[in-house]
Amino acid sequence: MLLLENYLPRFLCSKIKFATMADAQIRDKKLHDLTHFGIRAAIGVIFLVHGTGKFNPGFVGFLTNIGFPPEMQIPIALAESVSGILLLVGVLTRISSSVLSIIMLGAIFHVKQAASLTGERGFEIDLILLAGCLATIVSGHGRVSISHIAKKIPRFLQ
Numbered sequence: 001m002l003l004l005e006n007y008l009p010r011f012l013c014s015k016i017k018f019a020t021m022a023d024a025q026i027r028d029k030k031l032h033d034l035t036h037f038g039i040r041a042a043i044g045v046i047f048l049v050h051g052t053g054k055f056n057p058g059f060v061g062f063l064t065n066i067g068f069p070p071e072m073q074i075p076i077a078l079a080e081s082v083s084g085i086l087l088l089v090g091v092l093t094r095i096s097s098s099v100l101s102i103i104m105l106g107a108i109f110h111v112k113q114a115a116s117l118t119g120e121r122g123f124e125i126d127l128i129l130l131a132g133c134l135a136t137i138v139s140g141h142g143r144v145s146i147s148h149i150a151k152k153i154p155r156f157l158q
Contacts, residue, residue, distance in 0.1 A: 033142055033143045033144050034144065036139060036142035036143075036144070037090075037142055037144035037145070039132055039135065039136070040087050040088070040090065040093065040136055040141075040142065040145075041087075041088055042132075043084075043087055043097075043100070043129060043132045043133060043136065044083075044084045044085065044086075044087035044088030044089075045084065045088060046084070046129065047080045047081070047083060047084030047087070047100055047129075048080075048081055048084030048085055048088065049084075050080055050084075051076075051077050051078070051079070051080025051081030051082075051083075051084055052077070052081055054073065054076055054077035054080065054081075055073075055074075055077045055081075059073055059077070060073050063076075066110070066111055067110075076103070079099050079100075079103060080100070080103060082096075083096035083097075083099045083100050084096075084100075087100075087136065089145070089146050090141045090142065090144065090145020090146050090147050090148065091141070091145070091146050091147050091153070092147075092153075093136055093140060093141040093145070093147070094136070094137050094140060094141075097133040097134070097136040097137045098133075098137060100129070100133045101130055101133040101134060101137065104126050104127075104129050104130040104133060105130065107123070107126045108123045108126050108127065108130070112126065
């Protein structure tokens with residue numbers, strides 16, 4: 001086996017190894033940050049769009065059909081819309097993801113009654129959104145966020 005260490009001086013080999021490791025770590029961190037932002041942004045946009053649609057008066061009829069009082073329209077719509085915005089910009093991401101996780105658990109078990117994973121009353125999309133929210137709770141806001149730029153928000157609120 002041809003080894004680099006056999007043909008180059010020892011000090012030069014260590015510098016080459018360090019340079020390739022540092023380059024790999026930088027690329028790895030950038031990709032991780034962009035991926036984390038992409039997941040957070042996708043979930044935020046989905047909830048923002050769905051939340052603003054729930055301000056429509058037709059949503060009250062849906063709520064009464066599933067057994068919720070009509071007064072729950074505004075809190076549900078605000079919870080989804082505001083949490084979606086906060087996830088999108090990267091502020092209070094753990095709290096926002098927690099609120100959205102509770103909403104998704106309600107959608108899976110109360111609204112769709114966990115009937116089947118796919119098909120009519122299927123909850124596969126809700127389950128994917130729940131998994132994304134739980135991953136965001138665990139990983140936090142990431143480096144592509146306002147919380148990371150500002151650095152004045154206490155860690156437990158990030």
